[in-house]
Amino acid sequence: MVGDLRRRLGANLRRQRRHWSLSQEALAHRVGLSPRYVAGIERGERNLTLDTLDEVAGHLGLDPVELISGTLRDELPEEQDGPVMRKPVGRRVVPRPYPE
Numbered sequence: 001m002v003g004d005l006r007r008r009l010g011a012n013l014r015r016q017r018r019h020w021s022l023s024q025e026a027l028a029h030r031v032g033l034s035p036r037y038v039a040g041i042e043r044g045e046r047n048l049t050l051d052t053l054d055e056v057a058g059h060l061g062l063d064p065v066e067l068i069s070g071t072l073r074d075e076l077p078e079e080q081d082g083p084v085m086r087k088p089v090g091r092r093v094v095p096r097p098y099p100e
Contacts, residue, residue, distance in 0.1 A: 012067055
């Protein structure tokens with residue numbers, strides 16, 4: 001049904017985060033998202049884009065398929081220096097061509 005994949009992805013992300021003994025804040029810092037956004041993902045309330053899913057999984061050393069399927073990884077990869085800098089998430093403004 002609608003939202004089942006979001007809820008499963010969120011539950012799997014929460015399970016992996018807890019397996020690594022990370023707080024939502026630590027996970028959020030690690031992947032460059034707000035803790036509130038991470039909480040929304042885990043509750044199945046946020047609809048991630050494929051790019052965001054790929055980015056989150058990559059920063060956790062996972063394949064996006066592993067997050068969807070619920071495969072647990074024992075080792076957490078080394079954290080990058082500093083928080084991940086992301087472009088603002090939201091609607092893109094497409095520039096209109098100038099009239100000739």
